[in-house]
Amino acid sequence: MTALSALIRRDIRIALRVGGGALIGVLFFLTVVVLMPFAVGPDLALLSRLGPAILWLGALLASLLTLDRLFMADHEDGSLDLITMSRTPLELACAAKALAHWLAAGLPLIVATPVLGLLLNLDMVATSAVALTLLAGTPALTFTGMIGAGLAVTLHRGGLLMAVLVLPLSIPVLIFGVAASQAAIVGPMTFGAPFSILCALSLVSLVVGPFAAAASLRHGLD
Amino acid sequence: MTALSALIRRDIRIALRVGGGALIGVLFFLTVVVLMPFAVGPDLALLSRLGPAILWLGALLASLLTLDRLFMADHEDGSLDLITMSRTPLELACAAKALAHWLAAGLPLIVATPVLGLLLNLDMVATSAVALTLLAGTPALTFTGMIGAGLAVTLHRGGLLMAVLVLPLSIPVLIFGVAASQAAIVGPMTFGAPFSILCALSLVSLVVGPFAAAASLRHGLD
Amino acid sequence: MTLIDLANPTRFLALTTRVLPWLAGATVILLAIGLYQSAYAPDDYQQGATVKIMFIHVPNAWLSMFVWGVMSIASLGTLVWRHPLADVAAKAAAPIGASFTFLALLTGSLWGRPMWGTYWEWDARLTSVLILFLMYLGLMALWRAVDDPSRAARAAAVLTLVGAINLPIIKFSVDWWNTLHQPASVMRMGGSTLDKSFLIPLLVMAIGFTLLFVTLHLAAMRNEILRRRVRSLQMMQASRVAFSNEVGTGSHQENASTGAA
Amino acid sequence: MSLGPYASFIVTSYAAAALVVVILIGWIVLDYRNQTQRLRELDRSGVTRRSGLSAMDAP
């Protein structure tokens, strides 16, 4: 337990120092959101219709951008060797690292959502619906993304290959995240159905992700 | 001259081997395009309206995902020291590296655009307009992105920070790229005006990028 | 490479050489019968002659899932039992599965145009198949990107098993979400609802395509084994040059570690 | 056998299927030739397998 909490604390501390902290994640998110109106054109009605989608895309991209080095850095400096040798099961260590990543990179996005909602012309209900779906769904993004991060170590490859392998896995999360937000805003579906699927996806990924990542790390050492 | 072409050839070769080749760039682009309908919903009319924006965002993301390690890898393995010490001016070496990156990561996207246009329900004219703007605009993305890549080395930081620094720089490129494509498709503006601004942006970045990157690399050595 | 590594594939190669001609023959015969029958199948009262696309579409759609299933089992073989043939099987299957998936997508959209009035619709069934296709391509890219086959095998195995989650989603997407695509009519609880005049050619074609897959897969596995043999021989060639080089410079090998003998 | 108004769709489907299958077969056959030829070359240059068999020995 101390082992895992030490790992989480270390990873968060490094993320805050090296990544420049939560602020930077939020800034990136903000940039994507600001970018969209330029891409789509200044049509407020369309923008607020696309709002949840844009926020979800921003979250997906932000996690994609940072996740591929989740294990790579530890691999390159030899930390991963020691982590693998330790008494802590590798699955738990992987989960702890992913959790730390989510706390440092995912959570601030959710906190920033209300501000971005304003920019996208979303009302209170819509904004809180999106924030809620992000809260339920971003763990799934992180925990499916960690599979790619594990593969990146095994294959000695990162970047686009990882994105290509991971993106198909995160599509369902995106679908249901956006669907649940839309349902809350415009109907006609109920919010509950897609939202509970989203939660289910998160729970499944919480289990599958660490196991898959640990499996590929274990086989990828050399 | 041999020095620069050797650098370009090396970087392309590494990109093809490590990134898994041009195929992966295209596959990535394809995945991003496939992703969009999930986010915005399966509305073909809306999709084709968003088409150029989606293609441009895909290109932006593809270059961002790979750019941040443009100089970092060379820094970490000590190559950058030797490159700095060599007779080749650092500015030219930086430009060569960026060019190699564009050839390996940018060009395949442009080649793939027609296929993706089909998926997004774009007609011939629209597709070729987008391809043309991408051809004129993606060098600007790469060459502004390299400033961030240089800063990433200086600051010992990668990932999000660099995205935050670079994204605002690429916003104008994106705006005019999308504007030019939209103009060609629906009017009412002429294609020429935004397109020539786009070209101007590219030309400016071709000069400013290498100098800024080289300057930050020179100050970042230690 | 230990002896066992070579021995098992060697026996497999012998088997393949003996079995392949028969398989190929059976495939040709079944496909010929299937094509003949589908050519003379009656028109559907709703769909007209376009129902003929079904005889291509449905076998390919089934196979696209079946092949991933085969790859998943092979992946278990790689990760759990470390069977030497398992990753060969998985690697050889990927391009074939991708081809079938591509055909399912293509024939599906060609069928969709007359039936639904559109080539493509972002509904659950269609998109989950598209994701399957993308994952096939991703796997192939992964195999291509990594030149050490055993390293690639393990990564690919993890990814294949994770991707297998997609299979039930494809299969049941029509039931879980109301989609354009029609629900299962052949393989469903409580027997098929399809008319015999369609069902029989469909089944013959399906068996024919399955045999085609088995044939191609065995042949591709043979190629893959040969490719690995070439690779290990080239490696041995390199290390043998190293060995003679050491003798030349006067240092000697006393330990068992040369192993090239 | 009349194919109705959508003949081109049906024909395209069958043709595409045939084409893809032919490409697959062609790729596999060419690959086989390639590998056996490289094995033969290695054999000629005198590299043998661990078991002492020559590279090309039928298993």
Next chain:
Amino acid sequence: MSGLDQAKMQLSGRGVACVRGGREVFSGLDFHAASGEALSVVGRNGAGKTSLLRLIAGLLVPAGGTIVLDGGDAEMTLPEQCHYLGHRDALKPALSVEENLAFWADFLGGERSDAAASLEAVGLDHATHLPAAFLSAGQRRRLSLARLLTIRRRIWLLDEPTTALDVAGQDMFGGLMREHLARGGMIIAATHAPLGIDSRELRIGGAA
């Protein structure tokens, strides 16, 4: 704990084989080490010294043969009872010297309270608050050595441990190793330079 420390321990490998990147590095390797004993693994470049250490540490899977530990802690696997000190230092440049060590102490189950003493023993006590990025090559190596002292493990697997250490540092390290052996520890070290302590030699792959 100290009673357990005295228990006799035997590490032995029988017919160990190693394949990397499809090429056989060595095979049929036998070795043996007991507690209180140092084994120095020698051989020319590329002979497989690092590979052997990583096999023992469980970071590579042997292509053949077995590696068995007798008399260790029955509840722990072999890698869990080992320290592995490789070419790479497992340090995070962004964290200070102290934070780096404290993390490994927490994660690997050592006592934070020992950390300060270890830093002093390796001569880094003046640099505790410096980020690891500011350390010179030798200082980094000293920090990794501090990990061996902070977290008690009976088996040390050391890959060219004296690299980048100055003469005083090598002496200091020799003292640390002697102390470890006296306490019933075991050392397996891959090295090209003399280790500075009495040790048996295991030669891989013929004379250098």
Next chain:
Amino acid sequence: MSGLDQAKMQLSGRGVACVRGGREVFSGLDFHAASGEALSVVGRNGAGKTSLLRLIAGLLVPAGGTIVLDGGDAEMTLPEQCHYLGHRDALKPALSVEENLAFWADFLGGERSDAAASLEAVGLDHATHLPAAFLSAGQRRRLSLARLLTIRRRIWLLDEPTTALDVAGQDMFGGLMREHLARGGMIIAATHAPLGIDSRELRIGGAA
């Protein structure tokens, strides 16, 4: 070229000072080296040996003092006439041994034709087609040494060059350095172990 090789060359530093991370590493350092001569920089860990080499290579900016080269190629700056061999090997794991060397030959202006001979000289000729990722620590170091031979530079700045080399490798490298000096080259090497050639000693920061 060979005539130029014989020209007498003098590298001298006056009152050189170095500040890193806001802390002064050394100051008022004077040193001197001539062609045909090896200078070995010694000092305890963290004394500033690596820093000095990087100052000469132009990779750090001196906080004070000057470093001047007399008698070198007037058209080139000091760093352009130097080889710098640091802790990091400047190798790309994805490229083969041969490709790595050929790139540096092309980029730094050496002859590709010399590459094969250099690889043989450092004992890597059997591994030319292997990816650099497959090399052991010592093999990587040998590949970096091959760079020194393929591209002719008169000044070699070497940072602990014999790290990870086996005994045969150190002998081989000693021979290479002697040859380089005989051809009128200059060597400045930071080292803790004896270099294996005659050299003057420059001590930084007091006794070790």
